[in-house]
Amino acid sequence: MRPPPFARQSFSLSELTKVTPESTADCLERMKGADTEGDLFRPVTEKPTVFFRGTNGGANWGGGSFDPATGTLYVNSMDVGAFTKLLRRPDDAKLPFRNQGFGRFWDSNNYPCQEPPWGSLTAIDMNKGEFRWRVRLGEFDELTKRGIPKTGTPNLGGSIVTGGGLVFIAATNDGKFRAFDKDTGKELWVTRLLGSGHATPMTWMGSKSGRQYVAIAAGGGNKYNKTWESKLMVFALPKKSDGNQPLLTSAEPIPLVARNLADYKSREEKLPVEVAPQPIAFSHKVHAGAGSPCVSCHKTAITAARATLPSGGDCMTCHRAVKRDSPSIVALRQLVQAKIPVPWVRVYKLPDFAVFSHQKHANGKVACASCHGPVEQRDVLLKEVSTGMDACIECHRQRRASTECNVCHELGQ
Structure with missing residues (x-):
C-alpha cells in the first residue's frame, strides 16, 4: 500500500508510553480491564477497548497543503487514541442509539498513553507514494525542560507551502508557529503566539512594501489547551536585501473581535451578588x-x-427545641403545619x-x-x-x- 499510513493505526501493550514513570503508571491504571490488543477494525463490545486512530486521531480539519512543483503533500496529524465500549440500551429509550461522550486515551496530564510521536508533520511524494520526510510537530514545554526529547503534540489546524520553499504551520498545543524547509523538514523558525493557532495560515505580497506576509489567527482555547486570545498575528518575511535578518519579523497583533476574554473577566468582577431574598431568614x-x-x-x-x-420538616427536626420562638422558626412552623413546601x-x-x-x-x-x-x-x-x-x-x-x-x-x- 502506498503511501504508508501517516498516523498510528493500532496499539499493543508493548507500545505503552515510557515518557515518564508517572504517565506509565497512570495509563496502566486507566487500562485495567480494557482490551488493548488489535488494529483499527476491532469490533466494539461491552468491554472497554482501545482503538486508533481514535475519534480525533489522524489528519483533522485544517487539511494539508500541496506543492504542485514537486507533487508533495504536507499533512499534519496526531496520534490520539480513544476508549470505546457499548452500553445496553434501556427498554424505554426513545432513540435507537445515543452518543455517551468520548474517552480519550491519555493520562491525567493529557499526555497520550502510547509512545511518541503524538503529533507529526509528514511530506508525502504523491508521484511515488512515499514519505519524503516526517518530523514530530510540537512539544510539551514541561517535558522538554526535563530533558525528554520532543514528543509532538495533538494539533488542530492546517499548513501552507510557499513558492519560496517554506511550510508554515501552527496548530500545536504549545502555542507556537513554525516554518520548515519544504525539502528536508528542518525547522527553520519558531515563535510563540499569544494563543495557540488552531487555524490555517495565509500569505500574501504587500502591494506597497513588496514584502511577503504570513498571518495566523491565534485564538487558542480548544479542548487540548486552556489559553484564550482573540488576535490575528502577522509576520513579514525579509527582503532579499535584508541580509542576515531573521526569517520573519512580527507586526503588532491585530484584535480579531472587539470582545475578548477581558470582557468576561470584567463581568465576573461584579460577583458575588445576592440573587433574591429567601422566604425564611437562614444563616x-x-x-x-x-x-x-x-x-x-x-x-x-x-x-x-x-x-x-431542606424541607420544613427537615428544619424542624432540630428546631423543635432550638430557637423555637424566633420569628423565622415560627414562620417555618406555620408552613409545616399548613403542609406548604418552603419556597x-x-x-x-x-x-x-x-x-x-x-x-x-x-x-x-x-x-x-x-x-x-x-x-x-x-x-x-x-x-x-x-x-x-x-x-x-x-x-x-x-x-x-x-x-x-x-x-x-x-x-x-
Whole structure:
C-alpha cells in the first residue's frame, strides 16, 4: 500500500508510553480491564477497548497543503487514541442509539498513553507514494525542560507551502508557529503566539512594501489547551536585501473581535451578588460555622445530580427545641403545619439545555466552596461565580476535565 499510513493505526501493550514513570503508571491504571490488543477494525463490545486512530486521531480539519512543483503533500496529524465500549440500551429509550461522550486515551496530564510521536508533520511524494520526510510537530514545554526529547503534540489546524520553499504551520498545543524547509523538514523558525493557532495560515505580497506576509489567527482555547486570545498575528518575511535578518519579523497583533476574554473577566468582577431574598431568614454562617456539614441540609449534594433543598420538616427536626420562638422558626412552623413546601430560592439556575451533576463534581474532588464560596462566612448565600459557558470551560481546562459537548449537554435525547 502506498503511501504508508501517516498516523498510528493500532496499539499493543508493548507500545505503552515510557515518557515518564508517572504517565506509565497512570495509563496502566486507566487500562485495567480494557482490551488493548488489535488494529483499527476491532469490533466494539461491552468491554472497554482501545482503538486508533481514535475519534480525533489522524489528519483533522485544517487539511494539508500541496506543492504542485514537486507533487508533495504536507499533512499534519496526531496520534490520539480513544476508549470505546457499548452500553445496553434501556427498554424505554426513545432513540435507537445515543452518543455517551468520548474517552480519550491519555493520562491525567493529557499526555497520550502510547509512545511518541503524538503529533507529526509528514511530506508525502504523491508521484511515488512515499514519505519524503516526517518530523514530530510540537512539544510539551514541561517535558522538554526535563530533558525528554520532543514528543509532538495533538494539533488542530492546517499548513501552507510557499513558492519560496517554506511550510508554515501552527496548530500545536504549545502555542507556537513554525516554518520548515519544504525539502528536508528542518525547522527553520519558531515563535510563540499569544494563543495557540488552531487555524490555517495565509500569505500574501504587500502591494506597497513588496514584502511577503504570513498571518495566523491565534485564538487558542480548544479542548487540548486552556489559553484564550482573540488576535490575528502577522509576520513579514525579509527582503532579499535584508541580509542576515531573521526569517520573519512580527507586526503588532491585530484584535480579531472587539470582545475578548477581558470582557468576561470584567463581568465576573461584579460577583458575588445576592440573587433574591429567601422566604425564611437562614444563616449559613450560623449553621456551617458551627460545623454542620453541607449534607445535613442538602442530603443528595454528593450522591445525586441535583442537590436537594431542606424541607420544613427537615428544619424542624432540630428546631423543635432550638430557637423555637424566633420569628423565622415560627414562620417555618406555620408552613409545616399548613403542609406548604418552603419556597426556597435557588442561587444558581441553569438553562434547560445544560446539565450539572453535583455527584460528578464531588467525585472529582471539587469542593463545595469552588462554586458556593465561603458559606461558613455568609449569612446570605450569594452567587459567587459565573455559570456561563466560558467560565465552566475554563474551570474544566484548569482541572484537566473533559470539555466535550456531551458533558454538559445531553445531545441526542
